[in-house]
Amino acid sequence: MKKVLLTLSILVLSGTALAQESPTTPRAEHVQITQGPEVPLVGGYLTVIRWTVNNPGGLPVHYGVVHYGRDPKNLSQTTKNPIRLNPNHSSTVFRVNLYDLPPKTTYYYTVESMDSSGKSDGVTSPVETFTTK
Numbered sequence: 001m002k003k004v005l006l007t008l009s010i011l012v013l014s015g016t017a018l019a020q021e022s023p024t025t026p027r028a029e030h031v032q033i034t035q036g037p038e039v040p041l042v043g044g045y046l047t048v049i050r051w052t053v054n055n056p057g058g059l060p061v062h063y064g065v066v067h068y069g070r071d072p073k074n075l076s077q078t079t080k081n082p083i084r085l086n087p088n089h090s091s092t093v094f095r096v097n098l099y100d101l102p103p104k105t106t107y108y109y110t111v112e113s114m115d116s117s118g119k120s121d122g123v124t125s126p127v128e129t130f131t132t133k
Contacts, residue, residue: 031056031123034091037111039130047098047132051111052091056121060084063116064094068109072127075110082116106131 036051049066056062063082067075081096094113101107108129113121 030054031121033111033123033125037109037125037128042130042133044103044133045100047101047130048095049098049109049111049130050093050095051125052093053113053121053123054091055085055089056092056113056115056123057085058119058121059115059117061116062092062094062121063114064096065112065114066096066098066109067112068098068107070105070107072108072129075108075127101132103132 031053034052034054037049038051039047039049041048049064051064061082062085063080065078065080068077068079069075079096079098081094083092083094085092092113094111096111106129108127110125110127112124115121
């Protein structure tokens with residue numbers, strides 16, 4: 001039986017951090033949804049909800065958030081996906097993935113976005129609907 005020796009090396013440069021801090025992004029004067037929300041993919045395993053806002057600005061990491069449920073007055077389920085703002089773009093596209101939803105079921109949902117501290121960007125869509133296949 002042959003033994004393999006693995007070596008792990010760690011590089012430390014004078015105690016300085018190698019990571020860069022992302023710049024904050026300027027906020028649009030009036031943040032709003034400019035496209036969507038839409039459901040470009042409804043499948044058995046994966047459903048995708050996508051929307052675009054003019055740049056919400058602020059902290060680099062944001063989350064697209066979908067509140068959904070089978071009753072339009074009770075959107076008690078929530079899923080969110082992280083994205084990074086690009087300070088050079090005037091808009092941001094959010095995509096949120098919903099997994100393993102039961103087939104032939106109608107769902108109601110709204111979308112919003114927030115920064116990494118949990119502060120809302122102040123934009124929420126009206127209640128929309130989709131039906132799984």
